[in-house]
Amino acid sequence: MQFTHINSMLIRNMGNNRPRPAMSQKRRASSRLNASSLSQQAVEELRRRIASCQLVPGQRLDEAALAAELGISRTPLREALKMLSAEGLVDITPRRGAHVAEMAQDDLEGIFPIMALLEGEVAREAAQKATPLDLRRLDQLHATLEKYVAAGDVDRYYETNYQFHDALQQVAGNPWLQHVIGDLRKLLRLSRHRSLKLAGRMNDSLNEHRALMDALHKRDAETARRVMKRHLLEQLAALRQLAETAAEA
């Protein structure tokens, strides 16, 4: 067991002057705003690492090793793992340790249609509620998408697409819808590496976005819903095809 990234200690709340042997209390410049509890910070850090593929699906999460790496004890780390497990990002098998959750094609086949339904609803509500200002903001993001497609930058397209869907949710202003979609999106991030391979679909994807923007401008809620739903189902179809061609190899 050895870790290359030595400097990933989480931020302790300081003022701790008990003689504690092997626990340096360095705080790291690059760290996010203090989430106050180490377990909460660990949750966020682990989420980040999973999203960024520093921790890959299926990987074993050794408590002692991870705790050491984060500069905390096993207690808050375990609390973090339990929370991530409740979120579905981590699978815990009793007495046999925690692993980063894996996302099979079957899971995508289950999740995407649900997302299609929910995000379709978001689009519908957004079409009804969007102010001119909202539309301008969405147009702006859409323009950025166009830019990245032209540049062939899948990675940034993916991220901006994410932001776009986020912005749309803001417009729809339905906290619970946002919450449920957010939960599912966290899980879909586990298959991010696969989505990034869909460079060939960027153009189609963009066209669907154009159709969506069109519907939003026209305040055509039903069309917006249908377009968004279809957008996600097409995404799934592309992933399915990717899986099938990959399976042949």
Add this chain to the structure above:
Amino acid sequence: MQFTHINSMLIRNMGNNRPRPAMSQKRRASSRLNASSLSQQAVEELRRRIASCQLVPGQRLDEAALAAELGISRTPLREALKMLSAEGLVDITPRRGAHVAEMAQDDLEGIFPIMALLEGEVAREAAQKATPLDLRRLDQLHATLEKYVAAGDVDRYYETNYQFHDALQQVAGNPWLQHVIGDLRKLLRLSRHRSLKLAGRMNDSLNEHRALMDALHKRDAETARRVMKRHLLEQLAALRQLAETAAEA
């Protein structure tokens, strides 16, 4: 701090012969099958207590007291609380303790339409897939519902209704849909006491169920979806009215 229910100790895995002073290791006859880890058992026990209103929304959850009550230490209890918090059943405010989550009318207004969408989808898929055997089982549950309406037994009606929706999900056979709906239903249980006050709606509710069964028998997926969706929105409307009349008092 004193507890009346003394005998609610969770099941330890035994074979523990270290001299541990004040920790009796009685196992309880009525306990569920051993979930192996105390934290997991605590999660289930707390979920149960919340669902059954032994722990009411807003109530403070004192770690030491609860741990003592369950006959475990704070470590697994805290892990349980973190999991419940990730599920949304418990709110944890850093350094200020955990409370049973509260469900405002606004939350119901957010959750029910989502449930309507998702359960509508369940009904649609179930209508397509139901075998004659499935239909017989559903008919059976429906008959039980009729019985409880006739008897005016809201409590049992509620439970059987729950089972009915569960059975329908089995028929639809969509694990992820089931999962998402399950998450939301756990939350809705927080307002169970309110739903139980809807005795007057039992008849309407039953009629909607009849219409659903009819659509299922006819394999009319689209009607099944619409009926189920409407069923849930009506439920919400009834709860809303209840809240309004209650607010006047």
Add this chain to the structure above:
DNA sequence: AGCGCGTATTTTGTATACAAGATAGGCGGC
């Protein structure tokens, strides 16, 4: 008598100690 401040108490958050289950590795048997 009411209010504020300082101290005592409670309660959370984290680290550590320890036991039992799981794993791995070696030894003997076939």
Add this chain to the structure above:
DNA sequence: GCCGCCTATCTTGTATACAAAATACGCGCT
């Protein structure tokens, strides 16, 4: 030489110890 069992080691699960934040309480002050 391969398989199975037994032991040593590792890892998880739980309890406990302790520190700091939060809260409660009482005292003095105005």
